[in-house]
Structures are given as structure tokens and as C-alpha cells.
Amino acid sequence: MQFFVDTALLSEIEEAAAMGILDGVTTNPSLMAKAGVQDFDAHYRAIAQITSGPVSAEVISTTYADMIQEARRLHAIAPNIVVKIPFIPDGVKALKTLKEDGIPTNCTLIFSPLQALIAAKAGATYVSPFLGRLDDIGHEGIEIIRQIRRIFDNYGFETQILAASLRHPYHVLLCALEGADVATMPFAVLKQLFHHPLTDKGLAQFLADYQKLHVRA
DSSP: OEEEEEOOOHHHHHHHHHHTOOOEEEOOHHHHHHTTOSOHHHHHHHHHHHOSSOEEEEOOOOSHHHHHHHHHHHHHHOTTEEEEEESSHHHHHHHHHHHHHTOOEEEEEEOSHHHHHHHHHHTOSEEEEBHHHHHHTTSOTHHHHHHHHHHHHHHTOOOEEEEBOOOSHHHHHHHHHHTOSEEEEOHHHHHHTTOOHHHHHHHHHHHHHHHHHHHHO
């Protein structure tokens, strides 16, 4: 499973890349605003220079013609830019056109397996089901990954499942078990994947024992 970080902070992207486990980046207008970004295009370019993996850049248009124009401009920023398209009728229409243009897409705001099926049929490179937001309204978010995986496997779709809105390490584990192709997560969640109390306790004991021997010497 690939690991993407869901952030617009260059410092977080650089740190994740230095770990050697970063496969890509996802962003959205909310994350850009939170990071204080004003020139979106320049920021996308900077992100794309940190990682050679896919960098999802989201359109802010809601009509077919405007989405196509914006998508072409975004993809021209860097060859690894993947254009995020919202799951709306005009967005689905745009997915088909962008597929024909050879521009990779990430269909976002997926909340049902049938939405994912439609996006895959239209030619989306990725679909982004939002687990955490489904959990928030009383649904079992991981079930959507399970159902999409089965549908895509049934019919041989090449569209990848990009599990989004992951709130904690257990979400990441469940996505790995259910066969998500990608897990995108906040940098804080990525860092949590490294921690286990027994690892911390064991390391502290090893270092303490070494220090005792060193002091005696």
C-alpha cells in the first residue's frame, strides 16, 4: 500500500520524504488556506519538486468547461500533478475527457461504492472515499473500502482506491487489510504509525543497560 501525506505544509512533506516512505501528496483548498498559501500554482510546483510521486491538486470549478480548462492548467505545472475532480455530474464528464487527454485524475468526495463505480467507469485514475467523515455520521467507514475493492476486482477496473479522511493508525491498518491501494493521511497520523509503547520501552531499556556498562568501563 502506498502512503501519501494529506497536507500543504512543505516542511511536513520534506520530513516524510526524508523517511523514505512517501509515495505522494494530496492537498485541497482548505489545507492550502490553513498553510497560508496564496499562490496555489507556485505551491503545487514546490510540492512536485519535493516528491516524484503523484501530487493531487484540486480544481475549484464546478462546471465541465471550467474544470477542463483548470485541469489542463494544473497538470501543466508538473508532470506528476494529478487533478482532483469532485464527484458531481459535470465532474464525471470531465473525468472522461481528461482520461482521453492523458491527464491523471483523483475523483474526490466519494461516499458510496456506486459513486466509486461511476468514477471508475468514467476513467478516474484514483477514487477517494472519505472514511472518517462516514464514521462521523454513524457509518462504518471501512465498509466502503471493502465494497469498492470487491467491485473493482469483479470487473477488472484499474482505478486505484485512495483511502482518505484517515484519522488514526487503526484506519490505516484497516485500509491495508481491506486492500486499499493508497492511504493518504495527515502527517501527524503518519508519525503515529512509528510508535508502540513496547518499542519505546524496549529501546529505553537497551540504552539504559548500555549506559550502565559504559559507566562501569
